[in-house]
Amino acid sequence: MPESPSKVPEPSLSRLSVYLRCLRQLVKEGVRTVSSAKMGERCGVSAVQIRKDLSYFGEFGRPGVGYDVQHLLARLTEIMQLDRQHRVVIVGAGNLGSALAGYSGFVLSPFQVVGIFDNNFSKIGRRLWDLEILDVHHLPELNRELRGNIGMITVPADAAQEAADLLVKAGVRAVLNFAPTIIEVPPDVSLRNVDLTRELEVLCYYIDRLPSPEEKAAG
Amino acid sequence: MPESPSKVPEPSLSRLSVYLRCLRQLVKEGVRTVSSAKMGERCGVSAVQIRKDLSYFGEFGRPGVGYDVQHLLARLTEIMQLDRQHRVVIVGAGNLGSALAGYSGFVLSPFQVVGIFDNNFSKIGRRLWDLEILDVHHLPELNRELRGNIGMITVPADAAQEAADLLVKAGVRAVLNFAPTIIEVPPDVSLRNVDLTRELEVLCYYIDRLPSPEEKAAG
DNA sequence: TAGATTGTTAATCGATTAACAATC
């Protein structure tokens, strides 16, 4: 694992993921070198912001030249620990869990769904894509073989904490929670939430409250 | 629409959504009055943060007493414009789009999926839940009848901007983008992104970099 | 060399938190 500075702002990490996507695209396009200004334009981020974000991890560019695309891509991939395969287990084989299990964005990515679990007996044992839906109560034991290190929670709110507890017991190191509720995990397990309702509600706030082009001109 | 202060921090708006969820729960539990301290405990937010967030919109509490749960719920619902039905149209009838169209979290919510679109002729005309999959090229015309005001984009990255353009042409006031790419909309249309890969990549960064309980004790 | 661009230090900006008067 590359050395990691003690404190990197979370927004910087999130942007690093954006830079990675951009760099992969640049490689595809055959671009060899890129400046922070060019990359910033593509990513919707200022050039200085990019340089600051990168500076937490070292010096990657050459003054007057810019960044070697391949090299920066390789280094950021290491830093984000995307140079190895991550094994994802999903708890909740409903609509969303099923969709994520079959998510095409995972092919050619470091993420691989290795197991999907549910507590509903009518679902357990059924096949989903190339997986068998397993009994969530056996998750900790079964994960010894599956070796999942990332858990995704796609159960209803009232089952989310139990799902989280089972994932932690199973030894996952990170949890992505889609259930619309607050869950707790130990401090050495990282947790992020994707909250559809929250996103929609914030969008609703802005409806008819954003200045139209004319209003903007008027001040 | 309730009067809106010119500038409310975006994090505050996002937390208001959390407070709303909490207040709905409190109503269910029959709780009549709640203090910022109590609510903060439930929401994982400090009491002063809650009071500050609310202060952007007015005074809702009584010193020494707290907040009337029903009243605060009603006021925040108005402020977030959740006191009316919002009509959602989805572009992209793949796994994710289909899952969102059938999302159970939308029942008894102000959100209603009124249309789902795709560009794939083998999908167009097929039924999905109680909807017919429609041709995305006719979205602007068809939305005159559907009256969708929120768009969700669940197409592959390379089709996302086109989807956004069609949604804007159709007159939606807000867009929730699930495609892993940056899209642009006019300034009077609000936009939020849900980026699964980005969330997972940030999680990966933290794997084995978070202090375990013992390390924390050691400092 | 001159022009371009990096990495970093200092200034600014915005959000969170602390302190506290007001008041139920």
Place this chain on the structure above:
DNA sequence: TAGATTGTTAATCGATTAACAATC
């Protein structure tokens, strides 16, 4: 009244941006 809790002002914290020396 005394205790509890609000709403707000001021202080702090953290992230972004500006300025600029270093250097390819």
